[in-house]
Amino acid sequence: MMGEKKLPIALSNRHLHLSQEHIEILFGEGYELNKFKDLSQPGQFAAQEKVDLVGPKGTLKGVRVLGPARPNTQIEISLTDGFVLGVTPPVRDSGDVAGSPAVKIVGPKGEVQLKEGVLAASRHIHMHTDDAEKFGVEDKQRVKVRTTGERAVVFENVLVRVHPTFALEMHVDIDEGNAAGIKNGELVELITE
Amino acid sequence: MMGEKKLPIALSNRHLHLSQEHIEILFGEGYELNKFKDLSQPGQFAAQEKVDLVGPKGTLKGVRVLGPARPNTQIEISLTDGFVLGVTPPVRDSGDVAGSPAVKIVGPKGEVQLKEGVLAASRHIHMHTDDAEKFGVEDKQRVKVRTTGERAVVFENVLVRVHPTFALEMHVDIDEGNAAGIKNGELVELITE
Numbered sequence: 001m002m003g004e005k006k007l008p009i010a011l012s013n014r015h016l017h018l019s020q021e022h023i024e025i026l027f028g029e030g031y032e033l034n035k036f037k038d039l040s041q042p043g044q045f046a047a048q049e050k051v052d053l054v055g056p057k058g059t060l061k062g063v064r065v066l067g068p069a070r071p072n073t074q075i076e077i078s079l080t081d082g083f084v085l086g087v088t089p090p091v092r093d094s095g096d097v098a099g100s101p102a103v104k105i106v107g108p109k110g111e112v113q114l115k116e117g118v119l120a121a122s123r124h125i126h127m128h129t130d131d132a133e134k135f136g137v138e139d140k141q142r143v144k145v146r147t148t149g150e151r152a153v154v155f156e157n158v159l160v161r162v163h164p165t166f167a168l169e170m171h172v173d174i175d176e177g178n179a180a181g182i183k184n185g186e187l188v189e190l191i192t193e
Numbered sequence: 194m195m196g197e198k199k200l201p202i203a204l205s206n207r208h209l210h211l212s213q214e215h216i217e218i219l220f221g222e223g224y225e226l227n228k229f230k231d232l233s234q235p236g237q238f239a240a241q242e243k244v245d246l247v248g249p250k251g252t253l254k255g256v257r258v259l260g261p262a263r264p265n266t267q268i269e270i271s272l273t274d275g276f277v278l279g280v281t282p283p284v285r286d287s288g289d290v291a292g293s294p295a296v297k298i299v300g301p302k303g304e305v306q307l308k309e310g311v312l313a314a315s316r317h318i319h320m321h322t323d324d325a326e327k328f329g330v331e332d333k334q335r336v337k338v339r340t341t342g343e344r345a346v347v348f349e350n351v352l353v354r355v356h357p358t359f360a361l362e363m364h365v366d367i368d369e370g371n372a373a374g375i376k377n378g379e380l381v382e383l384i385t386e
Binding site: 078152173 | 222266284315343346365366367368369373374
């Protein structure tokens with residue numbers, strides 16, 4: 001039955017993950033991120049901290065930092081954001097930053113000039129191991145997802161990530177969410193064919 | 194054969210159509226729009242003139258006017274643009290402006306406070322009568338269109354407009370173009386099933 005393959009979707013606004021080294025350059029020695037609110041994925045949170053991103057053509061002010069700190073700094077923006085900054089982020093899976101464009105990060109206590117790290121995150125689904133079994137899909141499989149409504153689309157080439165700590169949710173960026181006319185928490189349909 | 198149902202796609206950036214009355218308020222008595230360049234649809238052109246759009250939350254500066262003058266002023270923006278202005282444009286077919294949000298238009302010689310007229314244009318295909326016959330579709334039919342590439346999508350609910358003066362082209366807005374990772378002139382596939 002189709003009803004068994006429904007899952008919630010969420011729109012990811014521009015954000016960044018910071019290394020502890022970069023957190024201390026931007027916010028001060030020994031600084032730790034402060035939680036603003038929990039995100040849907042266990043352990044992940046939106047931090048109170050925001051920074052400015054400065055590109056060759058323009059600036060995005062007040063971009064939210066997500067926590068906890070990660071081994072490598074990574075910035076996730078939409079293609080629309082890229083026009084504002086003057087960089088073209090490649091559409092990549094999280095972590096795959098090699099050769100991606102650079103921007104300058106400006107915090108209250110300092111600045112970081114990146115060498116790379118700006119991506120447009122590939123649309124993807126976080127899935128608990130039990131959900132993957134129920135849906136009959138595997139980690140790293142690519143699936144299709146159908147949305148409903150006036151701007152209905154089928155997103156193809158959607159990456160599935162399966163892990164026992166993940167909560168079931170599809171993530172798209174703001175361009176993709178607007179193109180489909182969807183709202184946070186709306187249900188979409190997984191198509192494996 | 195699939196190859197017979199290919200057509201070019203174009204990304205429409207934010208723009209507006211103005212009534213002659215509004216042109217004269219914004220640019221001066223007796224003013225006529227000046228052509229910047231022809232558009233793909235015969236007789237339509239991007240004008241040299243630009244205006245600012247002022248919403249309750251923010252301003253979009255330098256928005257392009259398209260010509261020629263129309264009976265009614267209409268502003269076509271993306272949902273992303275709507276966030277900047279602080280209005281939520283309904284997704285509508287061109288001309289269907291009843292009850293849509295209002296903004297203020299600011300030109301070099303005057304201002305117009307609209308009562309309505311801000312839309313996110315429905316994705317649509319302009320099609321010459323001969324193309325419609327070849328593709329086996331009719332005016333006002335809704336079809337699906339598949340794009341290719343890393344961000345491949347199927348756009349559902351695509352309005353077909355057929356007229357002997359139309360040139361074959363699909364139009365989407367910048368959100369939709371970015372969501373699909375497409376560029377102007379790329380070929381997409383019409384699906385009628």
